[in-house]
Amino acid sequence: MRRFISITLALNLLLSLTACFGPPVDPDTVQESIQVIAMDTAMLISTYGKRSTAAAYASEDLIRDLEAQLSRTEEDSEVSRLNAADGRPTEVGPDLAALLTAAEEYRADTGGAFDITVAPVVSAWGFTEDSFRVPAQAELETLLEKVDGSAVRVERTAGGCTAALAPGQSADLGGIAKGYAADKLADLFREYEIPRAIATLGGNVLAWGDRPDGTAWRVGVQDPARPDEQNGFVGILNLKNSFAVTSGGYQRYFEEDGRTYHHIIDPATGYPADSDLTSVTVVAEVLPPDAEQLYGPGTMCDALSTALFVMGREQALNFWTSRKNAFDLVLVTKDGEIYVTGGIAEDFVFDEESGYAYPVLVK
């Protein structure tokens, strides 16, 4: 009996010692990070919680799967087959069907400022292959005749979905696919019961839940005037359960004969958008799951950030005023002004050392 007691006491000692040295680990703070190069950008996904590792690997699979369907450079992808079909219907999976439907909604909504069929014009400028050139006006006019997203057809069939472009058209989903991927990541995090996560997909951020210390995720809005500077921000957005996407001409551009040409092509002119903005950030909250919804706020943020950059300050703010509750904006203008819309006024912390005038609050 005495020996039994001594072993019990010793085991207690052992347990209490390990308890002292190993503070209880909160399963919600266990973290896994993965970095993926996909969809022409670098992605970093950090998940937390008991199933963080499984969720991180599932996230990578999800992104690779989407890339395989949507790539314009892989000959066998659904998008490549759609583009090569020269107007004939091709079979498409639910993701491409949803993306084409979303693209048409935002094209119509923005008066054509966002249009996936502008792809051949973007390629003519060399932004698809990184072989930059200034196309001749005649070449642009010929290409512009085929730019018309309203011609894209998506139909449900007995076996699934088919889609067709107009003959001679081609589509590029690069301006909307990362946002759609962010929407799907939100669904995945929900399915894996991930309490918190932060995902950066190129210029797209999904801030899921809150930080391990209970505060909001801090998302820096890059200063368009200092694109290569780490911590070169116009301000910081404090976000929980939100998507944020930035578009700006500074992200990709080339110079020729002393002029700068950026990558956001205005579907109306075929030229880089002559915008008075240098960057547009669109923010929207994660919505509760809805089985009817094919795509979500992440997709919207991605499409609108491009469209509102093309529109310019005045039209962008009018657009926001007519749809206030759906999203919020941070606009940076060429004149060094910052506009922040009402819903995120308290979440945006301006960097006073950035050299910009104090942000204008738009209500």
Next chain:
Amino acid sequence: MRTRSWSSKPNGWDALVVLAVIALALGSALAVWGGGGESGEALTAVVIIDGKEADRFSPADLLEGPRTYSNGSYTLEAAYGLRGAESAPLDHEPPSGEAGVRVAWADCPTQDCVRTGLITRSGQSIVCLPGRIIIRLEGGAPDGGIVDAVVG
């Protein structure tokens, strides 16, 4: 019933049990101390090419010479760097600073990896998009950056 074996005098077995348990307890404690997260580990550079780990080394290993990595038709050279050593006085003291990795040159058109400059903290990375190469730092002091993510 014989009661002699339950004498109150500790015997060799008791001592052995106590010793074994103390050894176990100390071992567990050390394991917890030693494994207390990434901060206890040395800073390590991990090179990922096409999603697969291709190399793993301490930044100091680059003092023996830079390392080159290729994928597709692109090549880059990773070299040793010291943060804070740029302003070292011109004397005979060896330069001191935060050790890290930078890309000294690359043959890609974008040069984003070269422009990223020196990385010295856990969690920081250099990305070569055309070559699908990532150099990422793990272990050591975490990135003391002021944000969790960046849009732009």
